[in-house]
Amino acid sequence: MRPARYLLLAGLTGLGLMLLVTLATNGLYRATGAISRMDPSRPASLVFFDSSGLPAAAYNRAALRRAGPQVILIGASNMIKVPAETVEDQLHMPVHNMSISGGEPSDFARLADLALEAVPAGSRRDLIFVVGVTYASFTAESHEPVRPLDSELLRFGLYARGANDRMTFRPGTAALPATLDLIRPVLLGSRIWQAAAERNGQMIDDRLSGGTTAVFERIDLDALDEVSRRPAMIADRLAAQTRPIADDSLALLDPMARRVSAAGARLVIVDLPIPSWHAAGVPAFAEYQRRKGPAFERLRRLPGVYYLDLQRGFPDTGFYDSMHPRPASVGLWARRIAGGLMAIPDLRLSKPPTEARP
Amino acid sequence: MAFVSLTFVLFSLAAIVLLRLAPLGRVRDGLLLGLNAVFLASFVTSPVQLAGLFGFVLLGYGAAFAVSRNDSGRLLGLMVAALVLVFVWLKQYPPARIAPLPSALLVVVGLSYLLFRILHIVVDVSQRSLTLPGPLAYLNYVFFFPSFVSGPIQRFEAFQADAAARSPLTGADLHKALNRIVLGLVLVAVISALASKFVDSARAPWLAALREGPGGRAIGLYLAILLAYLVNLYANFAGYMHIVIGVAALAGYTVPENFNQPLRSKNFLDFWTRWHMTLGAWFRTYLFNPLLKALTPRWPSRQAAPYLAAAAFFVTFFVMGLWHGATFPFVVYGLFLAFGISVNRLWQAWAVKWWGRDGYRRLCDAAWYRQLSRAAALSYFIVALTCLWIDRDLARLVFAPLGAGLALAAFVILTLGGAVAGAVWDAVEARVAARDDAPARGPAGLMLAVVAPVGGLFLAVVLAEAAFLGAFSLDAAGLTLVMKSALVTAAMAVIIGVTAGLTDPPLRRLFARFGTPARAADATALWMGVRLFLLVGLLLLFAGEAPRFVYQEF
Numbered sequence: 001m002r003p004a005r006y007l008l009l010a011g012l013t014g015l016g017l018m019l020l021v022t023l024a025t026n027g028l029y030r031a032t033g034a035i036s037r038m039d040p041s042r043p044a045s046l047v048f049f050d051s052s053g054l055p056a057a058a059y060n061r062a063a064l065r066r067a068g069p070q071v072i073l074i075g076a077s078n079m080i081k082v083p084a085e086t087v088e089d090q091l092h093m094p095v096h097n098m099s100i101s102g103g104e105p106s107d108f109a110r111l112a113d114l115a116l117e118a119v120p121a122g123s124r125r126d127l128i129f130v131v132g133v134t135y136a137s138f139t140a141e142s143h144e145p146v147r148p149l150d151s152e153l154l155r156f157g158l159y160a161r162g163a164n165d166r167m168t169f170r171p172g173t174a175a176l177p178a179t180l181d182l183i184r185p186v187l188l189g190s191r192i193w194q195a196a197a198e199r200n201g202q203m204i205d206d207r208l209s210g211g212t213t214a215v216f217e218r219i220d221l222d223a224l225d226e227v228s229r230r231p232a233m234i235a236d237r238l239a240a241q242t243r244p245i246a247d248d249s250l251a252l253l254d255p256m257a258r259r260v261s262a263a264g265a266r267l268v269i270v271d272l273p274i275p276s277w278h279a280a281g282v283p284a285f286a287e288y289q290r291r292k293g294p295a296f297e298r299l300r301r302l303p304g305v306y307y308l309d310l311q312r313g314f315p316d317t318g319f320y321d322s323m324h325p326r327p328a329s330v331g332l333w334a335r336r337i338a339g340g341l342m343a344i345p346d347l348r349l350s351k352p353p354t355e356a357r358p
Numbered sequence: 359m360a361f362v363s364l365t366f367v368l369f370s371l372a373a374i375v376l377l378r379l380a381p382l383g384r385v386r387d388g389l390l391l392g393l394n395a396v397f398l399a400s401f402v403t404s405p406v407q408l409a410g411l412f413g414f415v416l417l418g419y420g421a422a423f424a425v426s427r428n429d430s431g432r433l434l435g436l437m438v439a440a441l442v443l444v445f446v447w448l449k450q451y452p453p454a455r456i457a458p459l460p461s462a463l464l465v466v467v468g469l470s471y472l473l474f475r476i477l478h479i480v481v482d483v484s485q486r487s488l489t490l491p492g493p494l495a496y497l498n499y500v501f502f503f504p505s506f507v508s509g510p511i512q513r514f515e516a517f518q519a520d521a522a523a524r525s526p527l528t529g530a531d532l533h534k535a536l537n538r539i540v541l542g543l544v545l546v547a548v549i550s551a552l553a554s555k556f557v558d559s560a561r562a563p564w565l566a567a568l569r570e571g572p573g574g575r576a577i578g579l580y581l582a583i584l585l586a587y588l589v590n591l592y593a594n595f596a597g598y599m600h601i602v603i604g605v606a607a608l609a610g611y612t613v614p615e616n617f618n619q620p621l622r623s624k625n626f627l628d629f630w631t632r633w634h635m636t637l638g639a640w641f642r643t644y645l646f647n648p649l650l651k652a653l654t655p656r657w658p659s660r661q662a663a664p665y666l667a668a669a670a671f672f673v674t675f676f677v678m679g680l681w682h683g684a685t686f687p688f689v690v691y692g693l694f695l696a697f698g699i700s701v702n703r704l705w706q707a708w709a710v711k712w713w714g715r716d717g718y719r720r721l722c723d724a725a726w727y728r729q730l731s732r733a734a735a736l737s738y739f740i741v742a743l744t745c746l747w748i749d750r751d752l753a754r755l756v757f758a759p760l761g762a763g764l765a766l767a768a769f770v771i772l773t774l775g776g777a778v779a780g781a782v783w784d785a786v787e788a789r790v791a792a793r794d795d796a797p798a799r800g801p802a803g804l805m806l807a808v809v810a811p812v813g814g815l816f817l818a819v820v821l822a823e824a825a826f827l828g829a830f831s832l833d834a835a836g837l838t839l840v841m842k843s844a845l846v847t848a849a850m851a852v853i854i855g856v857t858a859g860l861t862d863p864p865l866r867r868l869f870a871r872f873g874t875p876a877r878a879a880d881a882t883a884l885w886m887g888v889r890l891f892l893l894v895g896l897l898l899l900f901a902g903e904a905p906r907f908v909y910q911e912f
Contacts, residue, residue, distance in 0.1 A: 001879035001880070001882075002528075002529055003529050003531075003532045005880075005883070006879070006886075007532065009880060009884055011887065011890075013883075013888060014887040014888070014891045014894070017887070156898065183898070186895065186899065189895060189899055190898075190899055192846075193850065196843060196847070196850075199839075200843045200847060204826075207826065208579065209566070210563070210567070
């Protein structure tokens with residue numbers, strides 16, 4: 001056979017199969033509705049991405065490609081389960097959740113960059129970023145050379161780390177939608193393999209450590225008893241604090257605030273609730289309460305930056321541990337966030353309806 | 359530039375096209391030099407970092423030039439010693455650390471193999487079996503990008519023959535080369551990555567088990583790590599060789615094989631004619647043979663010959679072991695290799711002495727001896743490999759008396775188990791081969807021949823994983839969970855196997871039934887397209903997980 005014919009046949013077959021799989025996968029992606037809204041808690045999102053929010057934030061930004069106002073929720077694991085749909089029902093505008101597990105202020109700035117990259121240039125000024133923080137956002141100093149979000153972005157070689165630690169999309173922003181569509185099959189395959197490999201890996205690790213294979217049981221977060229675990233959780237929180245609350249730690253949110261403000265978009269810093277026993281048990285919380293006023297006031301001087309205090313009004317029974325809302329409580333969080341946003345006149349959102357009973 | 363990277367794929371494509379199209383002679387040689395320079399530049403951030411490598415290469419040419427003018431043995435000895443000393447200094451082996459190297463010069467990628475190529479030229483030029491190459495030919499030879507990092511170690515004459523002539527690329531050649539590249543990428547990016555992950559996961563539990571004391575768990579985990587590391591090393595090294603050979607072939611260069619089914623070795627001596635063959639050949643030519651030649655006049659009797667050979671083997675393999683590294687684990691590795699090879703040689707001598715040549719031949723032909731001998735050779739090598747993956751904490755425990763007992767137990771278990779497994783494998787293989795050689799079967803039979811290896815692999819993986827996870831002792835919920843995971847693992851194993859070419863031999867026979875050779879060739883090309891599609895998926899799935907080329911560390 002002539003080499004040219006061989007190459008043509010092999011190449012066309014390979015490319016044809018890739019095209020077929022890409023079309024099928026993107027069809028499935030659209031059919032599951034994952035494209036319509038970024039929300040890591042939705043089953044549609046979990047098909048292609050996992051519950052950490054990382055691959056969704058990196059590769060599900062097609063949902064942001066629309067003109068007009070949008071709200072983007074950003075935060076860590078306590079924000080991941082806040083249903084964007086519920087906030088959307090209140091605000092009557094598209095709402096997305098780009099929160100990631102273990103997120104820190106440096107990640108929040110990166111997420112804002114990713115959102116601004118995906119949104120059409122003319123609509124960036126219509127964006128409202130809602131970043132949920134607690135005192136803990138400012139007390140953990142990550143020593144990882146590469147953050148998990150950056151690792152996800154660098155995974156397929158699509159991003160490169162450039163000046164000022166900004167990530168640049170190598171093919172160019174104009175090629176973002178097509179590129180993400182092209183790698184969709186890999187994301188699905190990766191998700192399937194990851195789900196299998198994680199479970200498998202855990203069983204193998206159990207076996208190697210001399211145990212028997214664990215039988216994984218679903219934990220009912222709504223029923224989980226947090227009272228008996230409180231002392232241990234407080235000890236964990238104290239151990240997790242690797243930096244004190246100080247002016248420089250409260251300045252960690254500055255990069256995000258400056259970037260969003262410079263883009264003409266708006267940023268609402270939401271002070272999220274934690275259980276009262278947690279607040280009382282950790283000295284850093286009191287220090288945070290003392291210092292946050294001047295720190296957030298400084299950020300509020302930037303055009304388009306606002307502050308929303310939601311620390312109060314959430315019962316301790318609404319948390320299944322020291323930080324995270326129970327599934328039955330996430331609706332309340334969503335409604336309170338929406339209500340808080342509507343109460344900020346400059347955002348010009350709808351009048352707040354009568355608040356539903358939690 | 360990592361071999362498993364998009365950059366290398368694009369670079370290789372460009373290199374292949376350019377080298378195929380360039381006219382033979384200075385143009386092609388100049389182009390190759392440019393490509394080699396680009397490849398080399400990918401390892402550094404500043405040209406200064408190549409000062410060490412370039413200095414060494416220039417020194418090598420200077421040495422070759424000197425011996426081309428004067429064939430005195432003393433001068434050759436001086437040049438070789440100088441090159442080895444500079445090599446030791448550049449690699450910063452322990453004795454050389456009294457003269458530390460400025461860190462800016464510390465890029466020494468490919469240096470070990472550079473040493474072999476340069477010494478080959480210096481010695482052969484001195485002995486007049488080679489004429490001094492011109493500078494361009496020399497630079498292209500020592501920096502030849504496919505084999506620069508970790509071999510194979512090619513002889514200059516073979517390289518020059520390819521430089522001077524270029525056979526046309528046929529469809530069959532293209533298929534063969536692509537086949538090797540696809541297989542190589544699967545081995546490196548997937549199989550080696552998975553095996554390496556297992557080794558990393560198992561280290562901590564093994565350390566914990568060792569601290570508890572010798573027992574079934576410690577030995578069991580040790581055996582699992584040994585086997586996983588062998589898979590990792592073989593898949594990694596052989597995989598890279600496949601890629602190197604395939605890329606070079608497409609570019610019009612023939613690079614020698616480095617592996618010849620080492621798992622079929624008859625004994626430890628035979629193993630080293632099948633594993634890292636070019637390294638073995640180099641050491642045989644430039645250390646073993648000269649050493650034996652030097653020793654023989656002192657003890658010229660026939661009775662002394664095997665003992666001299668054993669001594670020469672001992673020195674050669676000890677040096678070969680040290681070449682991997684000069685730290686304590688590598689000294690032990692060298693001793694392991696040296697001891698094993700010389701014992702094997704002595705055993706051959708003694709066996710002949712006790713039973714005569716015919717008796718020894720009958721012994722070697724006996725099935726039980728063949729299996730035991732093969733299993734013992736492989737087991738010895740596998741246990742010796744401990745030196746390459748052990749870390750400090752584990753070394754403290756393993757190199758204590760506990761370690762010797764553990765190693766011995768592992769060797770015995772692996773040998774006995776390997777002998778049985780080898781016998782079963784040979785029997786199955788013979789049966790399959792007999793069926794394949796049978797008169798042509800109908801389409802149903804051929805389809806079954808395609809499906810059989812896939813089904814066999816699927817079942818084997820399911821059963822192996824289920825057994826490893828103790829599924830059959832679990833309750834229904836646990837068993838269901840394990841079986842679900844095992845099915846996914848098996849499905850992935852099938853995809854990996856098909857991509858690597860598991861079904862190619864029976865498919866080739868099936869395609870041959872398509873009427874004309876042209877149609878069969880078209881079907882082969884189409885199937886390669888399917889495999890390329892699966893390969894891209896696997897590479898993207900395992901993106902970022904391909905381990906470094908193990909032999910790049912040496």
